[in-house]
Each structure stands twice: as C-alpha cells, then as structure tokens.
Amino acid sequence: MNITFLSKDAYLVKDVFVNNLYDRTFCIFDLEGTGINVETEYITQFGGIIFQNGEIIREFSSLVKSPKLIPNAIEELTGITNESLINAPTFPEVYELFLDFCREAVLVTQAGYEYDIPMIEKHCRMYNLPLFDNPVIDTKALYANAHDELFDVFSTDYLINYYQIDDTDVPRHNALGDCILISRILQKILNEYANRNIWDYDLTAGLIVKRFLIPKMYLQDDN
Template identity: 65%
Template sequence: MEISFLSKEEYTIQGVYVENLHNRPYCIFDLEGTGIHVETEYITQIAAILFQNGQIIGKFDSLVKSPKLIPDAIEKLTGITNEEMLHAPAFPEVYKQFLDFCGEAVLVTQAGYEYDLPMLDKHCRIHGLQLFPNTVIDTKALFANVHREWNDIFSTDYLINYYKIGDNDVPRHNALGDCILISRIFQNILQDYSNKDMKSFELEKGLTIKRFVMPKSDLDEDNGGSHDS
C-alpha cells in the first residue's frame, strides 16, 4: 500500500487489494489523541471491534499514556482526562494487546489513511516497534471507490447523513463508540458493493481522496480540535 500526500487538501492511495469483501472478518479500529496534528500530538486511546457479517463479535478498548498534557478542549471533547493519563498503560503494552486482538484480520478505519495510520507509525518508530503488516481499508476510500462519480469530502458526518445512520446511542469522539459507528458506515458501504456486484476492493492505479480541513479557528491551541474526519 502506498499513500502519497499531494497537498493539505488531498492524497492518493494505491496498491490495496482485498478480495471476498462480504464474508471475511474485520477489525475496525479508532484512536483518540491530544490533538489533530500527527507531528506534535500523541495517542490517548485505542479501541477496536471484531466485525463479521454485520455483527460485532469482540471489543477492545484501552487508554494510552501520553507524554503531553491533553488540552482542556480535548478533555471536554473526548472525556479523557489528564488525571486518567497518570494511570494509563504505555503505548507498547497497549499496542501488543491491540495486535493480539486483531490477529490477521483486515483492518478498517475512517480517515485512517490521513490520521490513525500515521499516528500509529509515529508511535511505533518512537518505541522501536514494527507497524502491523495487516491490510487496511479506509471507509473514505472504500466509499470513493464505489462512488467515483462524486468528488466530495467523505467525512464521518457526510457518510452518516448519506446513509441516514443513527448515532445517538454511541458516544462520539470516544474511540470505542466511533468504532461502532464506523461499523455501521462500513456495513452500508459493503451493501453498495453488493448492489453493484463488486466482490473486492482493488486500487491498483490509485485513487485521489479529499482530506477534511479543520477551520482555522478550531485548530487554535486554546480550542483544541478533533480528527473525526
């Protein structure tokens, strides 16, 4: 898999191939962090669910100790506090548990090509660990591939509104809650693939994806921000 960031507004993804889309097990994962900038921020929560045939068959959820204080706005947004960070396990311990939980399943994330994967890669490099070899599907790319006639920013809210997905029963900006929400988005996209008799996800020639750009006022340190894109 190759991800090329063309600008702050878009990137291309190629070299992804997943066959038998509709029957295999998946591990849907999500992160929370101290902020949205991968270069300067740190993971505070990793969660994942095992998902197959429309059913959640397992859950994983852990805080991750951050070397950086969580800004007030991010504490309010995620509900994760600096006090909880004092007793949270370190990244290497949580990462091992996460890998054991996911096993060899194909991973699924929302906006993961632009946030979650770079964040995990950064933390692995800091701790001298190897990034997992699992294939990763980003629901933004999966949706863009099946709807190539559209050229919008396929944010979480965009996909929720498009599929008319209920989200009042899960906490947003909580990694586990977002995993559950991603599973609903993912299941709807898989139905689109089924309707078009598409049994695999294949990006050999590359696909351009628009990135979510946070309004400048929301990126100020005092206001924090969210990576929910």
C-alpha cells in the same frame, strides 16, 4: 499500501487490494489523541471491534499514556482527562494488546489513511516497534471508490447523512463508540457494493481522496 499526500487537500492511495469482502473478518479501529496534527500530537485512546457478517464479535478499548498534556478543549470533546491518563498503560503495552486482538483481520478505519495510520506509524518509530502488515480499508476511500462521480470530504457526518445512519446511541469522539459507528458505515457501504456486484476492494491502480480540514479547535493548545 502506499499513501502519498499530494497537498493539504488530497492524497493518493494505491497498492491496496482486499478480495472477497463479504467473507472477511474485520477489525475496526479508532484512535483519540491530544489533537489532530500527527507531527505534534499523541495517542490517548485505542478502540477496536471485531466485526464479521454484520455482527460485533468482541470489543477492545484502552487509554494510552501520552507524553503531552491534553488541551482543555480536547478534554471536553473526548471526555479523556489528563488525570485519567496518569496510570494508563504506555503505547507499546496497548499496541501489543491490540495486535493480539486483531490478529489476521482486515483493519478498517474512517479517515485512517490521513490520521490513524500515520499516528500509529509515528508511535512505532518512537518506540522502535514494527508496524502491522494487515491490509487496511479506509471507509472514506471505500466509499469514494464506488462514487467516482463525487469528490468531497467524505467525513463521518457526511456518510451518516448519506446512508441515514442512527448515531444517537453511541458516544462520539470516543474510540470504541466511533468504532461501533464505523461498523454501521462499513455495513452500508458493503451493502451498496453487493448491489453493484463489486466483490473486491481494489486500489492497486490508485485513488485520489479529498482530505479532511483541521477544525480550528484542534489548532489551539492552551497548555
């Protein structure tokens, strides 16, 4: 997988190929952090689910000790407090558990090419750990690949509205809750792929995807 950030508005992803999408076991994962800027922020929660044939097989969730305090606004948004992280495991401990959880599954994320993957890469460098080599599907790119007539920020809310997905029963801005929501988005996109007779996720030639805009609240640090 090769991701090149072209500007603050878009990135190019290439050299990703997953065949036989409908026969795969997926590990959908999501992170929460002290903020959204990868260069200055840290992971506070890991969530994951094993998803196969439209069903959630098992779940994974863990807080992660952060070297940086969580700003008040982010505490309120995620419900993760600085106090709750006092006895949380470190990133290497949680990362090892996560790798054992996902094993050979295809990883799936939402907006992960621009946030979750760079954030994990940063933490792996910090702790001198190898990055996983599982293929990674970003549902933003998965959707964009089937809709080359559109060029928009395919946010979670955009995809929820497009596919008319019910999100009222899952906690948002919670890593595990967001994984469950991403599983619903993934299934809708896979259904659309099947209807279009698209069987593989093929970005070997490259795909340009519009990046999310960082909300102002994430740029404020009141600690």
